[in-house]
Amino acid sequence: MQSTDRYLDAHQARQRPPTPYEDLLGDAIERAFAAGVTELPALVAHLNRSHMSTPSGTPWTEENYRAEMARLGA
Structure with missing residues (x-):
């Protein structure tokens, strides 16, 4: 076994490829x-300035950002 085998592969826990939205x-x-x-x-302000909206098409807030990160991390 090589020593690099001990390290986490960044995608090993991925259940599916990311969606275009997630990318x-x-x-x-x-x-x-x-x-x-x-x-x-x-960060929220940056997302809104870059016209990256939430999945529902609304602007980002701290609250919906936290909720979206929790949803994506589940």
Whole structure:
């Protein structure tokens, strides 16, 4: 066994490939982090400025962001 076998494969727990929405949301979040965004209010504002809406088409709030992350992580 190689030592790299001990490490988590980032996709080993994935049940299915990400949806286009999940890919776009992940990309928008990564861009926010790359821009130095580290706090939730700023992240929500960044998502709204980038026109990345919630699945229902509404703007992001801290509350619906938390709920969406919980849903996606379940």
